[in-house]
Amino acid sequence: MANPFDQFDAAPAQPFTIGSPDPYKARADARAAAKAAADAKIEPWRARKVQADALTAEANLKKLQAGTQMTPDKLESVRRDAVNKIITARMLKDRSQNEWFATGFLAPTMSQWGGTNARGVQAGADTLKAGGALAEVLKLTAANGGKNPFQPMSNSDVELISRNTANLDIGQPDKDFQNAVQQYENAYHNAFIGAGGNEGELERYVSKKIGAKKRGMFGGHAVPQSGGVIDFNDLPE
Incomplete structure (x- = not known):
């Protein structure tokens, strides 16, 4: 005689979730990913600007020092x-x-x-x-x-x-x-x-x-x- 519980053993376990995925978190994750991608493109330009600003500040300092040398x-x-x-x-x-x-x-x-x-x-x-x-x-x-x-x-x-x-x-x-x-x-x-x-x-x-x-x-x-x-x-x- 067939075991009446065999039907449950034969069926694979199905994953289940409680409620639907959080739409706010999904949008936040998407924004974070987009920002990271944009930053990756901007970073070389930002590094060049920081370097240029440092060179300009150094040149201005040398000019001031030259002006005050007796x-x-x-x-x-x-x-x-x-x-x-x-x-x-x-x-x-x-x-x-x-x-x-x-x-x-x-x-x-x-x-x-x-x-x-x-x-x-x-x-x-x-x-x-x-x-x-x-x-x-x-x-x-x-x-x-x-x-x-x-x-x-x-x-x-x-x-x-x-x-x-x-x-x-x-x-x-x-x-x-x-x-x-x-x-x-x-x-x-x-x-x-x-x-x-x-x-x-x-x-x-x-x-x-x-x-x-x-x-x-x-x-x-x-x-x-x-x-x-x-x-x-x-x-x-």
């Missing part, structure tokens, strides 16, 4: 700039103190007219504020995170030269104007010494050239024609 030529340019600005400062103090309406509340109005004392002092103040070799070196040094390379310049000296923090408004009282000009002179003096200049040499040269003051430095041929810098040869003997 070569003999650069030091000479800084000393030359400092001497020009010291002469300008002393001439300004002399003119503002001794000439009528060179500073004070009427000076801004008077400076609009050519040939006036105020016009000459305004031109000198603009020259004193104009950026030169020293200002450029200080800005590059700051951008590169470096320290002030021209001791004994103080931090306030550096701020003054690189950002023109002193008030050179000719409309202010002359005493205040003189004090502001003196700040510039002191800062450039310290820069000259910090750039390897000699104190005695500086005073001898400035004293020689300062004799031009009564011949109208700012009102005559010694006015700089470009760049706001008075060249040594522009000053009459």
Whole structure:
């Protein structure tokens, strides 16, 4: 007699699941696979970009370092700039103190007219504020995170030269104007010494050239024609 349970033994076991597959997981898996395929295509381009960015950063760093290196030529340019600005400062103090309406509340109005004392002092103040070799070196040094390379310049000296923090408004009282000009002179003096200049040499040269003051430095041929810098040869003997 046949065993009634043989029919179950003969049939192979069938796999079964509870419920249907998770459609959210299936879509997430598909997205992950697509992203992996896309990343595989992008990766070479990304590597090239990272390399290019690194080379650009290295080149920029070398440029900044080159700009802040104190070569003999650069030091000479800084000393030359400092001497020009010291002469300008002393001439300004002399003119503002001794000439009528060179500073004070009427000076801004008077400076609009050519040939006036105020016009000459305004031109000198603009020259004193104009950026030169020293200002450029200080800005590059700051951008590169470096320290002030021209001791004994103080931090306030550096701020003054690189950002023109002193008030050179000719409309202010002359005493205040003189004090502001003196700040510039002191800062450039310290820069000259910090750039390897000699104190005695500086005073001898400035004293020689300062004799031009009564011949109208700012009102005559010694006015700089470009760049706001008075060249040594522009000053009459």
